[in-house]
Structures are given as C-alpha cells and as structure tokens.
Amino acid sequence: MQADWIFVGLFLLIGIVFPIVPIAAAYVLAPKKPNPAKYETYECGIETVGEAWVQFKVQYYIFALVFVVFDVETVFLFPWAVAHNALPLYMAIQGIIFIFLLAEGLIYVWRKGALEWV
Amino acid sequence: MPDFNDYGIGNIIVYLWKLLGWWIGSLGVPEPWVTVIVTLVAIVSLATMALLIPIFTIWLERKLAARFQDRLGPNRAGPYGLLQSFADVIKLLGKEDITPTGADKIVYNLAPLVGVLSVVTLWAVVPLASTMVGARINVGVLYVIGISGLGTIAIMMGGWSSNNKFALLGAFRTVAQLVAYEVPMIVALMVPVLLAGSMNVADIVERQDSMWYLWMAPIAAALFFITSVAEIGRAPFDLLEAESEIVAGYHIEYTGMKFGMWMLTEFLHAFTIAALTATLFLGGWNGPFAKEFPLLGLVYFFIKTFAVYFVVVWSRSTFPRIRIDHLLSLNWKFFTPLALGALVVTSLVMMVMNEFAASASVMARTVTLFAANVALLWFVFELIRRSARQARAEAEGGHDEEHASHGGDGHHDEHGHAPASAH
Numbered sequence: 001m002q003a004d005w006i007f008v009g010l011f012l013l014i015g016i017v018f019p020i021v022p023i024a025a026a027y028v029l030a031p032k033k034p035n036p037a038k039y040e041t042y043e044c045g046i047e048t049v050g051e052a053w054v055q056f057k058v059q060y061y062i063f064a065l066v067f068v069v070f071d072v073e074t075v076f077l078f079p080w081a082v083a084h085n086a087l088p089l090y091m092a093i094q095g096i097i098f099i100f101l102l103a104e105g106l107i108y109v110w111r112k113g114a115l116e117w118v
Numbered sequence: 119m120p121d122f123n124d125y126g127i128g129n130i131i132v133y134l135w136k137l138l139g140w141w142i143g144s145l146g147v148p149e150p151w152v153t154v155i156v157t158l159v160a161i162v163s164l165a166t167m168a169l170l171i172p173i174f175t176i177w178l179e180r181k182l183a184a185r186f187q188d189r190l191g192p193n194r195a196g197p198y199g200l201l202q203s204f205a206d207v208i209k210l211l212g213k214e215d216i217t218p219t220g221a222d223k224i225v226y227n228l229a230p231l232v233g234v235l236s237v238v239t240l241w242a243v244v245p246l247a248s249t250m251v252g253a254r255i256n257v258g259v260l261y262v263i264g265i266s267g268l269g270t271i272a273i274m275m276g277g278w279s280s281n282n283k284f285a286l287l288g289a290f291r292t293v294a295q296l297v298a299y300e301v302p303m304i305v306a307l308m309v310p311v312l313l314a315g316s317m318n319v320a321d322i323v324e325r326q327d328s329m330w331y332l333w334m335a336p337i338a339a340a341l342f343f344i345t346s347v348a349e350i351g352r353a354p355f356d357l358l359e360a361e362s363e364i365v366a367g368y369h370i371e372y373t374g375m376k377f378g379m380w381m382l383t384e385f386l387h388a389f390t391i392a393a394l395t396a397t398l399f400l401g402g403w404n405g406p407f408a409k410e411f412p413l414l415g416l417v418y419f420f421i422k423t424f425a426v427y428f429v430v431v432w433s434r435s436t437f438p439r440i441r442i443d444h445l446l447s448l449n450w451k452f453f454t455p456l457a458l459g460a461l462v463v464t465s466l467v468m469m470v471m472n473e474f475a476a477s478a479s480v481m482a483r484t485v486t487l488f489a490a491n492v493a494l495l496w497f498v499f500e501l502i503r504r505s506a507r508q509a510r511a512e513a514e515g516g517h518d519e520e521h522a523s524h525g526g527d528g529h530h531d532e533h534g535h536a537p538a539s540a541h
Contacts, residue, residue, distance in 0.1 A: 003153060003157065004253040004254050004255050005253070005255065006153065006154065006157055007157050007160070007161065007242060007252055007253040008239075008242050008243075008252075008253045008255060008261070010154070010157055010158055010161050011161050011164075011165070011238075011239050011241075011242040011252070011253070012235070012239055014158075014161050014162060014165050014238075015165065015234065015235040015238045015239040016231055016235050018165055018169060018234065018238060019230060019231050019233075019235070019379050019382075020231065022211075022375050022378065022379070023215075023230070023231075023375045023376060023379065025211060025375070026210065026211050026213070026215060026374050026375030026376075026378075027215060027375075029211050029212060030211065030212060030213055030214050030215055030374055030375075031212070031214050032214060033214065036219075038214075038216060039216060039217070039218055039219045040218065040219065040220075041218050041219075041220050041280075041281060041282050041371070042218075042282060042284075042365075042370060042371060043282070043283065043284070044365075048282075048283070051220070051281060053278075053281060053286070054286070056290065056293070057290070059294075060290060060293045060294055063293070063294050063297065063298055063446070064293060064297060066450070067297045067298060067300065067301060070301045070304075070454070071300065071301065071304065074301070074304045074305055074308070075260075077305075077308055077461075078259070078260060078308065078311065078317065081308045081309075081311045081312040081461075082311060082312075082315060082316060082317055084312045084315065084465060084468065084469075085312075085315045085468060085472060086315065089469065089473060092465060092469045093469070095465065096462055096465055096466070099458055099461060099462055099465075100462075102458060103455065103458050106450070106454060106455065106458075109450075110451065115446070115447065115450045115451060116443075117442060117443035117447070
C-alpha cells in the first residue's frame with residue numbers, strides 16, 4: 001500500500017519534470033529575435049483595445065455553483081457505492097434516498113430557470 | 119536473484135524489473151532507496167511511453183481524419199507519413215517562444231506544465247496487464263476524477279493568463295462546459311464502482327474477467343465515454359478552442375514547445391480517456407489467457423484502447439460542433455438525470471439480486487442489469503418525446519386553431535406550419 005502511494009507521489013513529481021524537458025530544450029534551441037510588435041496580444045491584425053481581464057458573466061457562476069453542490073454531494077456517494085453490495089438493505093435504500101434528494105435539487109434549479117443559457 | 123522460471127516469458131517485463139531491484143540491492147544500496155529507485159524506473163518508463171504515444175496517435179488521427187474526408191493525409195515524411203509527427207516536433211523545437219507582454223507570466227508558463235501533469239499522471243492507476251499495475255491505490259477512481267479536475271484548471275490558467283480576448287472566451291467556455299460535464303461523468307463512474315465494490319481500478323478490471331461492465335451498465339459506459347470526450351474538449355464538444363469562432367481558444371498565445379505541450383495534452387488525453395473507458399467498461403487487459411500470460415493482456419488492453427480511440431476520432435470527423443446552450447442543456451437536462459437514474463437502477467437491481475437471488479450467476483445479473491438499463495433508457499426517451507410533443511403543441515397552438523377543424527384531411531395550406539423541416 002505504502003509503495004503505491006510512493007509511486008503516485010513520484011509520478012506527480014515526474015509529471016511536472018517531464019514537460020519541462022522539451023520546453024527547456026526548445027528554450028536552448030529556439031531562435032530569439034525580440035521585437036515589441038511580436039510580443040503584443042494577438043487579435044486578428046489590429047491592435048487590441050483594453051484588457052481582456054473582465055468580469056465573468058454571472059451565468060457562469062450559477063453553473064459553477066450547481067456544479068459545486070453536485071460535486072461535493074456525489075463524493076459522499078462514493079463510499080456508499082463501494083460498500084453497496086455488503087450493506088444491509090436499509091442502508092442501500094438510504095443511499096437511493098440521498099440520490100433522490102440530489103435529483104430534487106436538480107429539479108429545483110431547473111424550475112428556477114438557472115439551467116437556461118441567457 | 120529472482121528466478122526466471124517463476125515469471126516466464128509472459129511476465130518478462132516484471133522479471134526484468136525485479137532483476138533490476140535485485141541488482142541495485144546487491145550493490146549495497148539500503149532497502150528503502152532500492153524501492154524508490156526501482157519505482158522511479160517504472161514511472162519514467164511508463165511516463166515516457168505515455169508521452170510517446172501522442173507522436174503515434176497524432177499521425178493516426180490525421181490519417182484517419184483524412185480518410186474520413188476522402189483525403190490521403192500525411193504521406194511525405196517517411197513510409198505512409200509515419201515520420202510526420204517527428205518532423206512536427208523538430209519544427210516546434212525551432213520555433214521562438216513568445217510570452218506576450220500583457221500576460222501573467224508565471225501562470226502563463228505554468229499552465230502547459232499543469233496540463234501535461236493532469237494527463238500523464240492519470241496513467242499511474244491504469245492497469246496495463248495483470249501484473250503491470252502502476253499504483254493499486256484504493257481510491258483509484260477518485261484519483262482519476264481529481265487529476266482530471268487539474269486539466270480543467272490548466273485550461274483556465276492558460277486562457278485567463280494570456281490576456282487575450284479569444285483565450286478568455288475559451289476559459290469562459292471551459293468553466294461552463296468542463297465543469298458541467300464532470301457531474302454526469304462522476305455519477306457514471308459510480309456505477310462500475312458499485313458493481314465492483316471497489317474504487318481500485320485494478321480491482322475493477324479483475325472483477326470484469328467473466329463479463330464486461332459495458333453489458334452490465336451500458337448507459338453508464340456511454341455516458342462516461344461521451345462526457346469524457348466533452349471533458350477533453352474534443353469535437354463535437356470543442357467549444358473551448360473552436361477554430362471558426364475564437365481562433366484557437368485558450369492556447370491562442372502559445373508558441374513553440376509550450377504550444378506543443380498543449381497539443382500533447384490534448385492528444386494524450388484523448389488516448390487516455392480511451393484507455394480509461396477500455397479499463398472501466400471493456401474489461402481492460404482481460405481476455406483469453408491474459409491472466410497466465412500478462413504480455414497478452416497488454417496486447418488486449420491496447421487493442422481495446424485503440425478501438426475506443428477510433429470511435430473518438432470517428433465522432434470527431436462525423437459530428438458538427440454543438441452550440442453552447444444546447445451543450446449545457448444536453449448536460450444538465452439529459453445526461454445528469456440519466457446518470458442519476460442509471461445509478462439508482464443499478465443499485466436497485468443489485469439490491470434486489472443480493473436480497474432474493476444471491477446465488478444468481480453473472481450471466482443472470484448481466485441480463486437483468488442490461489434489461490433494466492434498456493427500460494430506463496426507454497422511459498427517459500418517452501419522457502422527452504412527451505415533453506417535446508407538448509412543447510410543439512404549445513408553439514403551434516395559437517395560429518393553428520383555424521386548421522384544427524379540418525386538420526384531419528392530411529394536407530396543409532402553403533402558409534401553414536406544415537414543414538417541420540424548415541428549421
């Protein structure tokens with residue numbers, strides 16, 4: 001078990017090191033001819049006006065909120081799914097009731113119109 | 119010294135690995151470091167394999183896409199254009215690296231690294247053969263979900279830090295699309311976890327030795343596949359880099375090797391989700407004699423993965439890009455309820471089976487689960503049909519009343535509503 005987690009930890013390390021290698025190689029090999037025009041933001045030929053860092057449309061936040069609710073609640077379901085076949089009947093049914101609560105949340109959001117793209 | 123006869127020719131890779139461990143140990147290296155070094159060797163070879171796969175799959179994809187469009191595809195560099203990708207890599211190495219002045223430099227340079235990390239590290243838990251499993255961690259499926267989440271963050275980092283309007287639009291779409299499609303993906307993943315009773319990917323594969331989960335959970339398999347394709351932002355879900363709308367989306371400002379890293383991420387991710395689909399639903403390395411002869415399992419695994427990968431490429435060249443409001447309605451109003459429904463149905467069937475027919479054979483379980491899935495699908499489509507009919511009746515309602523009296527005669531006036539195909 002411990003060896004597996006060492007594997008994962010080292011894999012994460014290697015996963016960061018590996019993409020650095022070709023980027024570093026390109027850094028050494030690639031030509032460098034700086035030019036102010038080259039470093040400007042690309043925008044179909046004309047100079048870009050203003051910054052791109054604007055506020056997100058609020059609609060995106062609503063989707064993100066719905067996502068967070070679902071993501072957190074589904075994580076609770078994973079242990080239930082793992083143990084499902086060994087659980088007594090009433091516990092398995094409790095999991096299904098929880099799923100229906102989740103679905104109820106979805107229906108609520110749906111009815112409120114938060115799932116409409118505007 | 120490990121004895122070759124204990125391993126046999128079918129297990130030669132594991133034998134060589136053990137031999138390496140023994141050899142390093144015999145040099146007088148203390149025990150914990152032997153484990154670390156041997157693990158590092160395994161990781162580096164696995165990661166190298168993972169990073170070399172796109173060089174081949176990019177060629178394969180271009181060739182396949184070309185055939186779908188009645189073209190020849192790359193055919194100049196090397197036999198059948200096989201060396202095309204190497205030529206591309208060499209070209210990318212010679213391209214100047216540009217960081218736009220307006221960009222957030224740290225995040226901008228970090229984004230492709232996180233992107234590659236989010237894909238390569240998925241291979242840590244993918245079992246390649248019965249004896250070749252990276253990490254047998256008991257939260258394997260959660261690990262896959264967590265690491266996939268990193269990919270979303272990487273795309274958002276790239277899109278946001280570029281300070282480019284196109285890139286920002288790509289990042290916006292990422293928030294809406296990738297985040298939304300994660301929900302049905304996670305719920306669909308819960309079905310094989312429930313069937314196997316384990317989150318360990320290696321265990322899930324081993325439980326499929328008599329029956330693939332594709333047959334026990336067809337809806338979950340389809341949902342996982344489709345939402346994964348959306349999750350990697352591939353056609354028909356490639357809104358985050360839609361060429362005709364936002365040029366290249368989140369990686370518009372990247373050049374040279376950093377752009378190459380984005381490409382690598384995208385192509386490797388496509389292959390990785392094919393591998394995950396094959397692992398979780400198509401039995402992974404399972405096949406005739408795969409258990410006794412692990413090398414054969416490796417072959418089965420790659421055959422299945424390439425079959426799924428072919429479907430990814432196929433759908434890419436077949437379907438047009440989906441509109442963003444359609445994309446989100448499809449997810450929230452169809453996939454998510456369907457995934458929840460599939461989970462409930464699977465749970466109910468398993469519950470009833472465990473309670474009243476605990477000795478039922480795998481075949482009986484499969485048939486029941488398959489039938490339950492089909493029934494659920496029929497029910498959902500019937501619901502959609504009803505609501506669509508209702509919506510159509512409401513839309514046509516008002517100005518239709520004059521026709522209602524003689525609507526039964528089968529033909530409509532020129533100015534009427536007859537051609538539904540007009541849309």
